[in-house]
Amino acid sequence: MIFMKKEKRMKIKYANLEPIMYAKSVAIIGASENPEKVGHVILQNYIDSGYDGKIFPININSTGKIMGIKSFKSILDVKQKIDCAVIAVPAAIVPQVMEECGKAGVKGAVVVSGGFAEVGETKLQDDLTRTANKYSIPVIGPNCLGVMDPRSRVDTLFLPTFKIDRPKIGGVSFASQSGAVGSSILDMINNEGFGLARFISYGNACVVDEADILNYLMNDKDTKVIVFYIEGVKRGKEFVETAKIATKIKPVVIIKGGVTEAGSLAAHSHTASLAGSHEAYEAVFRQFGFSVATDIRDLLNFAKIFDTQPLSTGNRIAVITNGGGTGVLATDALYQNNLVMAKLSKESETALKKSMPPIVNIRLPLDMAGDADDRRFSAALEAIENDPNVDAIMAITLFQTPGADSRVAATMINYATNMKKPMVVVSMGGSYTKAHKEMMESAGVPVYDSPGDAARSLSALISYSKYKKGII
């Protein structure tokens, strides 16, 4: 396979990102009182987030204090242990600043400054890489947003907090080559109801690259699901080697920019590197059990099911609904996504016949009619949950109907969070529906906007489950 061209990099096979993600002390180089400066926003973030490590603002023009915190003209003046340096100074002086970081003994660095290889300044970037390697400093960036971690409250994002929602603590880690894609997805995570473990926007990847990040996240105990936006991979051999192990440990959801020829050229222009053939990537992704998303919506949808639901190698889905037409659309969606409608066991049929009103046809999709309430939904789930012919459940709860209210939401929470099989909920609608969707999602239920979204997500879960068990 053709991966991006090799570049000089440090000897250590996989960079340790712990000093960056869990820095007990951080130097913010380029910190400023001027709110228009990136270094100001970053310092403000560290103050606002409640970061409880030591903060050392560094600015060549420092007069003793920046934003009320003791500041320094150079990192060399600090004379204390510094885990991480966040560098937000003009590109031209970054290599020199890195040299000082090396002398000061920093253990990791994030370079948010742009103006390197992405604008043709490859020599400047090589200088930066060389200096970082000389001191064995894992560097994230340059030309990136850096990192965010709601647990350690590290937050190098130089985007105002009012413009971008910060996610709650959770199990999904998201790494993005592109800062734009990274920040917009980060901003969408809250709306999807799941929480964040680590966010890493790694830009030009002068030292820390995809293989390093994958290696770090697969071993990270807080990360349950790894999500990646990539345009290319720096070290093919190491990436493949890591991928093989990573997907045996936890799910990796990936979206690649540049999957068409034109898109690949756009990626080339964007990252100034060869993006490699799509077919080569696709082959690797499939071979090593990545869950490939074709758009950003599926990326989030897949992350949501992996974050909350158990694995299942079986593809027989039981659809229950309080709206007949949605049952028809769900049936179509199953068969369009390599899933099949389950056939109920005799025991389930008997139980359902007892608990459903005579108007309800006892077969899947189970249309429980528009007046179905929490008791009817609960009876259906109780009858089906242990049915050996059912591998997973899709419950369609339309909150427009008279019987559907917060008790139905509570029923969904009860089953979806306790059952040993995967369960997803589909709820489509406006403000009343959204309020209930949020209730369910805050309790860990994956709720989807359409039967198609739910079916694609179940299909991704089942494909990965089979890969992990060696069935494919």
Next chain:
Amino acid sequence: MIFMKKEKRMKIKYANLEPIMYAKSVAIIGASENPEKVGHVILQNYIDSGYDGKIFPININSTGKIMGIKSFKSILDVKQKIDCAVIAVPAAIVPQVMEECGKAGVKGAVVVSGGFAEVGETKLQDDLTRTANKYSIPVIGPNCLGVMDPRSRVDTLFLPTFKIDRPKIGGVSFASQSGAVGSSILDMINNEGFGLARFISYGNACVVDEADILNYLMNDKDTKVIVFYIEGVKRGKEFVETAKIATKIKPVVIIKGGVTEAGSLAAHSHTASLAGSHEAYEAVFRQFGFSVATDIRDLLNFAKIFDTQPLSTGNRIAVITNGGGTGVLATDALYQNNLVMAKLSKESETALKKSMPPIVNIRLPLDMAGDADDRRFSAALEAIENDPNVDAIMAITLFQTPGADSRVAATMINYATNMKKPMVVVSMGGSYTKAHKEMMESAGVPVYDSPGDAARSLSALISYSKYKKGII
């Protein structure tokens, strides 16, 4: 092609729905003081909506007034002109009630009651149809939600208003065989920023069927876009005949439930009729220029672009963005949807070179960098809008970036609502982004959540434009 089996129906080829949609007087049969009754909710809707026609509540147990309005034991007691009867009484007495409606001279009826062919009571439904035909009454239903029209304020939906958002006045008409699909989509329309012309949930279609509705909506001056959810078509010949004309007048977006074999069986169980082969439908849809949506999201996305944007037969799209990675994803999305990236003319290139900072590469996708503000977006759109090499524009505005604010939203509104070419906006994010998305949508800009959604919608618009001009 195989359509659903023929049933007895009235002689008039296409039913006139005007007496239902624009009723100046309405009898609500089954009206009740009891809030648990469907007839109560419907009467309440007419009162709440500000309907300014005459309302006649009818209930066999009437004691003179229902909810403060003079009521009658039978429609025959009213002795005034009645345009429309809304019938919400037990199925068994519906044929008799219809007989009385005929004698009372009603011009149209909506039967919301269920309990007919969908539960095997075909004789009861045949009785209803026969009676309606005897008096030439166009009947919508039975087993449906009926109609809603924000202009005439007719609203037979027996769903509480707090559970389902009522859309604003607009140009999209939506007809649905399924009440569940109908109500959930109706509930989602507000969130998509466009408004509603007519909503018709037609259920078992005992008299008024798909051909009637298509015929009515194609001639309806308030309807700009027709959207349909169907599981089958009652009268194949008439439907095809109408479809031929309809798509030459205005766009018809359609989603069919039961496109897989299993889904078709589920549809059969749902509507108690043969749904017909998917291939036959697909062939008709394609032949007559329908825009076929494969899920509910695309149905809404397509409606949005048709409602607001001019037609275009050219597929050369100019993508401009303030985030490089999203430009890459958008490029992929174009080529995955039969679109191509436009190549700028020399004139546009020259203009852009003057207006963009040196860091910006003058080519499409135009990555204007993270600090692009309203002036930069405006300069780009001004340079591109009249470029003869550009057929349509996709502007990606990421509101997470420092330069993007409400002025950028205003710029999008200015161009997307005045330009002679189609323009769509992509904005992905959380609360700050959503506020700006709503601003743009309320002004008539189609805003999408992902480059894929935008590309599929542009592709639907272009395919339809070509069909209409006879290019395919």
